[in-house]
Amino acid sequence: MAGKEKNKNKVSYAKWGYIFLVPFFVIYIIFSLIPLISTFYNSLFENYRSGLTQIGPTFVGLQNFVTIFQSDLPKYFGNTLILWVLGFIPQITISLLLAIWFTDLKLRLKATGFFKTVIYLPNVIMAASFAMLFFALFSDEGPINDLLISMGILGVPFRFMSSVWGTRGLIGLMNFMMWFGNTTIMLMAAIMGVDKALFEAAEIDGAKSFQIFTKITIPTIKPIFIYVLITSLVGGLQMFDVPQVLTNGKGTPDRTSTTLIMFLNNHLYSKNYGMAGALSVILFIVTGILSLIVFSTLTGGFQHKKKAGEKK
Amino acid sequence: MRKRMFSLVLCAAMMAGMVTGCGSGAATGTAGDAGAAESTGAAAEGTAATQAAGGDAGKVVNIYCWNDEFKARYDDYYASKLPDGYTVNFITTPSENNAYQNALDEALLNQESAAADDKVDMFLVEADYILKYVNSDATMDIKEIGITDDDMSKQYDYTKVIAQDTNGAQKGISWQGCPGLYIYRRSVAKEVLGTDDPAKVQEYIKDWSAFDETAAKMKDAGYFMVSGYDDTYRTFSNNVSAPWVDADLNVVIDPKMEQWVEQTEDYTAKGYNEKTKLWAPEWAAGQGPTGKVFGYFMPAWGVDFVMAGNSLEKAEADGGKQEVGNGCYGDWGATTGPESYNWGGTWICAASGTDNGEIVADIMKTICCDDETMKKIVEEKNDFVNNKTVMEDMAKSDYSSAFLGGQNPLQMYCDAAAKIDMSKISPYDQGLNEEFQNCMRDYFDGNVDYDTALQNFYTVIKEKYPELKTN
Numbered sequence: 050m051a052g053k054e055k056n057k058n059k060v061s062y063a064k065w066g067y068i069f070l071v072p073f074f075v076i077y078i079i080f081s082l083i084p085l086i087s088t089f090y091n092s093l094f095e096n097y098r099s100g101l102t103q104i105g106p107t108f109v110g111l112q113n114f115v116t117i118f119q120s121d122l123p124k125y126f127g128n129t130l131i132l133w134v135l136g137f138i139p140q141i142t143i144s145l146l147l148a149i150w151f152t153d154l155k156l157r158l159k160a161t162g163f164f165k166t167v168i169y170l171p172n173v174i175m176a177a178s179f180a181m182l183f184f185a186l187f188s189d190e191g192p193i194n195d196l197l198i199s200m201g202i203l204g205v206p207f208r209f210m211s212s213v214w215g216t217r218g219l220i221g222l223m224n225f226m227m228w229f230g231n232t233t234i235m236l237m238a239a240i241m242g243v244d245k246a247l248f249e250a251a252e253i254d255g256a257k258s259f260q261i262f263t264k265i266t267i268p269t270i271k272p273i274f275i276y277v278l279i280t281s282l283v284g285g286l287q288m289f290d291v292p293q294v295l296t297n298g299k300g301t302p303d304r305t306s307t308t309l310i311m312f313l314n315n316h317l318y319s320k321n322y323g324m325a326g327a328l329s330v331i332l333f334i335v336t337g338i339l340s341l342i343v344f345s346t347l348t349g350g351f352q353h354k355k356k357a358g359e360k361k
Numbered sequence: 362m363r364k365r366m367f368s369l370v371l372c373a374a375m376m377a378g379m380v381t382g383c384g385s386g387a388a389t390g391t392a393g394d395a396g397a398a399e400s401t402g403a404a405a406e407g408t409a410a411t412q413a414a415g416g417d418a419g420k421v422v423n424i425y426c427w428n429d430e431f432k433a434r435y436d437d438y439y440a441s442k443l444p445d446g447y448t449v450n451f452i453t454t455p456s457e458n459n460a461y462q463n464a465l466d467e468a469l470l471n472q473e474s475a476a477a478d479d480k481v482d483m484f485l486v487e488a489d490y491i492l493k494y495v496n497s498d499a500t501m502d503i504k505e506i507g508i509t510d511d512d513m514s515k516q517y518d519y520t521k522v523i524a525q526d527t528n529g530a531q532k533g534i535s536w537q538g539c540p541g542l543y544i545y546r547r548s549v550a551k552e553v554l555g556t557d558d559p560a561k562v563q564e565y566i567k568d569w570s571a572f573d574e575t576a577a578k579m580k581d582a583g584y585f586m587v588s589g590y591d592d593t594y595r596t597f598s599n600n601v602s603a604p605w606v607d608a609d610l611n612v613v614i615d616p617k618m619e620q621w622v623e624q625t626e627d628y629t630a631k632g633y634n635e636k637t638k639l640w641a642p643e644w645a646a647g648q649g650p651t652g653k654v655f656g657y658f659m660p661a662w663g664v665d666f667v668m669a670g671n672s673l674e675k676a677e678a679d680g681g682k683q684e685v686g687n688g689c690y691g692d693w694g695a696t697t698g699p700e701s702y703n704w705g706g707t708w709i710c711a712a713s714g715t716d717n718g719e720i721v722a723d724i725m726k727t728i729c730c731d732d733e734t735m736k737k738i739v740e741e742k743n744d745f746v747n748n749k750t751v752m753e754d755m756a757k758s759d760y761s762s763a764f765l766g767g768q769n770p771l772q773m774y775c776d777a778a779a780k781i782d783m784s785k786i787s788p789y790d791q792g793l794n795e796e797f798q799n800c801m802r803d804y805f806d807g808n809v810d811y812d813t814a815l816q817n818f819y820t821v822i823k824e825k826y827p828e829l830k831t832n
Contacts, residue, residue: 099828100493190643211806298458302808315824
């Protein structure tokens with residue numbers, strides 16, 4: 050009886066493992082893998098709608114890719130990167146600073162829980178409504194301009210949405226505000242994961258705060274730091290809702306705030322599945338390469354650490 | 362063993378919970394539907410009691426539109442005539458960025474497979490893209506649903522011709538004409554020009570060079586001649602020598618369009634405009650009590666539907682009324698301006714495959730053909746209706762518009778309507794007009810030079826209409 054039961058258990062446990070995995074794979078195949086493959090497939094066809102007439106689908110090979118590389122693709126790629134950098138630099142600086150302050154026991158900050166919640170709050174607001182809010186606040190005769198004029202800083206309203214760097218700056222500011230809370234919490238987790246003995250030892254050896262930061266904190270949290278960098282970059286490449294809503298889908302002025310996904314969206318507006326598919330494939334490849342980089346850095350980083358430990 | 366039994370029971374309980382969850386959901390749904398059907402029945406008081414819920418299938422009239430202008434006409438002049446048992450649904454999608462057309466196309470392409478209650482019965486189109494629908498199978502010849510030549514005999518010719526396909530089938534009908542005038546602020550005219558009499562003001566803006574001179578005077582007095590970049594656009598775009606797109610699908614920039622760019626660039630440099638954007642809050646504020654803009658190019662619908670509301674000190678939403686004394690309502694006058702033009706206009710089309718043809722025809726006959734109703738629309742709504750007899754009569758009557766300070770502008774509208782030529786339109790006009798204005802903004806704002814702006818225009822229209830060719 051007992052032996053039988055033991056045998057049974059062995060078999061069924063392994064079986065259950067697979068059964069519990071099934072839902073994930075079914076959902077992944079239906080909602081991710083099939084669309085992914087059909088995107089590749091669609092990118093090889095001329096397929097759009099002219100008014101009420103459907104053109105195609107006709108097989109055109111790689112023609113869509115040729116057309117897309119002849120278009121302004123590099124410009125939109127540049128726009129996207131610039132917009133991402135504008136948001137990311139202040140985001141990572143402030144987040145790092147806050148993470149260090151919040152985790153520093155010497156400072157004995159009060160109500161950190163409250164501040165952590167507050168800095169995370171902008172992320173809770175939907176990006177579209179956040180952009181609408183900024184659009185209203187910074188419009189030509191909006192409250193911000195009124196304020197600046199009544200304070201005597203400006204003589205005439207500054208037309209944010211008509212200026213290249215005004216618009217880009219607002220998008221950067223919004224992305225910064227939305228994401229610095231999230232990054233702070235991730236970096237805090239990373240710093241708290243570091244053995245406190247390291248910091249104490251450094252202090253006893255007479256290291257200054259700045260030295261501790263550059264010599265201990267940064268190297269030890271490097272994997273998480275790179276993770277934050279790359280996920281933010283991948284997210285930044287897919288930037289869409291904030292500039293789309295702020296510029297009313299036009300990417301103005303002079304298409305300098307048109308991101309890659311807005312470019313994609315423009316093609317989808319004419320139901321141009323061929324071009325949109327080709328653009329998606331390009332984005333997939335770029336994102337894939339970036340993900341590989343993060344993967345190798347992360348795993349490589351851990352191996353390095355282990356080796357160092359062994360040597361000791 | 363006991364453990365496994367326990368987990369089995371738990372699983373069973375969970376499954377049961379899910380099933381009952383679904384079941385009860387479905388039950389509520391049915392109950393809700395029944396309730397809705399009952400209330401429809403109740404609303405249609407006086408219907409024969411035998412009318413079962415099932416018998417109502419298809420008696421839902423779906424109307425696609427982009428704003429509530431037509432809905433207002435429908436509510437005021439047709440809703441009470443709707444036969445019992447019918448429901449009318451308005452499906453509204455804003456028109457900007459071709460969103461309305463895309464939503465409509467989607468619905469029309471699914472027309473055949475749609476359930477009877479979801480079929481498009483009727484939809485509204487603008488002059489900018491009417492040809493796309495007129496020359497397609499998605500629209501019906503309205504003669505098939507019973508609109509006769511006789512019904513349409515009093516309509517302005519251009520409103521009929523524009524809605525005919527290449528075989529001459531009448532695919533749409535309109536209740537309004539959209540000749541545009543220059544609507545100016547009387548108090549400013551008096552202050553700067555010394556008169557607010559429409560005929561005398563017309564002398565100051567009778568052609569573009571006179572318009573320029575007056576603009577300079579306005580600037581000196583602290584006013585703006587026009588509100589933004591787009592305000593004179595229609596006076597040029599409606600007088601082009603050829604359509605936007607030629608027979609080989611090449612996009613052609615007409616000399617008139619270049620003229621608009623030059624003029625607007627010049628006005629911006631000289632400070633004759635306020636740099637606003639059409640429909641933006643700043644643009645609308647220029648029509649309000651504190652506005653500094655001398656005048657606006659507007660057709661009749663713009664006067665009634667846009668300016669009258671914007672002119673109020675206390676908005677209608679806050680309980681204000683459209684009456685003289687509220688804001689600058691009544692401080693306006695109308696005059697022909699430098700050039701006659703047409704702006705917009707809404708046509709009603711019957712969708713192929715409609716199952717409520719008789720209701721669609723009845724709405725068309727009432728709102729677009731019936732003298733009595735159309736006269737009321739002019740009197741009550743200040744719209745310019747598509748009925749020569751009514752308009753000529755009203756122009757000679759003692760009709761007066763309170764918004765225009767008691768003026769009767771109808772003769773001017775009638776004269777302008779007679780000059781309208783709508784033969785230079787293309788099916789792509791909405792996208793092209795919108796993007797041309799949008800891309801040229803960068804040039805006027807000083808962000809780019811003219812060639813770059815033009816290049817951006819070509820880029821964006823090729824995204825919107827991949828079949829178009831540009832140089």
